Amino acid sequence: MGGVVDMDHFGALLATLVSLSVLVVLTIRGYPIYSRSVRPKSHVRLGLFLAGLGIAGGAFFGPLPDLGHQYFFVHQAEHLVARLLGPMLIALSQPGGWLAAGLSRRWRSQINRVLCSQVVRAVRSPVPATFLLIASLYIWQLPGAYSSAQARETLEFVAHFGMVAAGISYFSAVFGPGSVVGGWPYGARLITAFVVIVSNILLGALITLKEVSLYSGAPMSFSAGTRFGLSDETTGGYIIWVPSSMLMIVTVLLIMNGWNKFEEVRWQRRHERRDSNSAVLEFPETAYELKLKTAGPNRRMGRTLAIGSLSMFAIVLATAITVLQLY
Amino acid sequence: MIVIVMTLLGAFWGAYLAKKRKGNRLDIAQHAASCAILFCLIGLFATIMIARALG
Numbered sequence: 093m094g095g096v097v098d099m100d101h102f103g104a105l106l107a108t109l110v111s112l113s114v115l116v117v118l119t120i121r122g123y124p125i126y127s128r129s130v131r132p133k134s135h136v137r138l139g140l141f142l143a144g145l146g147i148a149g150g151a152f153f154g155p156l157p158d159l160g161h162q163y164f165f166v167h168q169a170e171h172l173v174a175r176l177l178g179p180m181l182i183a184l185s186q187p188g189g190w191l192a193a194g195l196s197r198r199w200r201s202q203i204n205r206v207l208c209s210q211v212v213r214a215v216r217s218p219v220p221a222t223f224l225l226i227a228s229l230y231i232w233q234l235p236g237a238y239s240s241a242q243a244r245e246t247l248e249f250v251a252h253f254g255m256v257a258a259g260i261s262y263f264s265a266v267f268g269p270g271s272v273v274g275g276w277p278y279g280a281r282l283i284t285a286f287v288v289i290v291s292n293i294l295l296g297a298l299i300t301l302k303e304v305s306l307y308s309g310a311p312m313s314f315s316a317g318t319r320f321g322l323s324d325e326t327t328g329g330y331i332i333w334v335p336s337s338m339l340m341i342v343t344v345l346l347i348m349n350g351w352n353k354f355e356e357v358r359w360q361r362r363h364e365r366r367d368s369n370s371a372v373l374e375f376p377e378t379a380y381e382l383k384l385k386t387a388g389p390n391r392r393m394g395r396t397l398a399i400g401s402l403s404m405f406a407i408v409l410a411t412a413i414t415v416l417q418l419y
Numbered sequence: 420m421i422v423i424v425m426t427l428l429g430a431f432w433g434a435y436l437a438k439k440r441k442g443n444r445l446d447i448a449q450h451a452a453s454c455a456i457l458f459c460l461i462g463l464f465a466t467i468m469i470a471r472a473l474g
Binding site (some may be wrong): 401412 | 453460463471
């Protein structure tokens, strides 16, 4: 058994090292080429990318994985960095340009072909990408799946790697430029972010409020079966509930900021385009026309945000009432 | 009980804040609703912690 665990550990470590090394080498090769063509020069994106890699890597290396085997709440912090925080920073840095520049022409065209394939495009559309992000957490929170992943490092690696991949796929679409073909509409980006928040609240509230220990069967768990085990799980549930939802609220703010920038650029370029007469009417010429055009959408947006917050609140209360009635 | 008291307290506090900042009726309603939600959640956590502490 010890041999199996060692091989598990070695394989997981090797796969993580190889993945990170490839990304770092591509950045070292591609960033100087890419930065020569970008004006104004800014290294903030590179910093975000490296920070994202480091943070997502925290779910595989360092003290978190070891502590995560002892404490449920540390394991949830691992999930938080692997699924949300790390991928979010990586996607915000939009590293596609320099990673592509770091590849050879042959590899670039092959990877491009894969990324443009129908399967990948289908997986990266709003509904499947959001579903995968949510499923990547929910599946591994099932007590049986959680215990199995705790027992076998290869399985744990698959779980965490799946979370990072689902996170990068989701956030790169959410923070991607609005003007590209196949880019998500901004309304869809906002709605998917709300769906992810609701899923975090639902699972987080359920784990926080429950009165019995569900993960005490996990092997190597320091706190298994003790009274401390329940408070450990409560803290873990709170991590899924609040910090994860806070990160998604930051995502909502960033989406709205990106939407505003996209609209401003579109407005600034309104005279450069030679569109049809009906398309030209998209751009109001007077303040009255502007007010007329934006009043309806603004009201709808306000209503959507209000309904979003109220439904999250309703979910929390409904979960609390259900859990309290169960015990 | 704590939840209800905290919710009412939050609603009053939100309405007071909006009124102090010279908001109109909708501003007052918005502030009251958001503060009521916030205080209700704090109350919920407090209730759970007290219930767990009392055993």
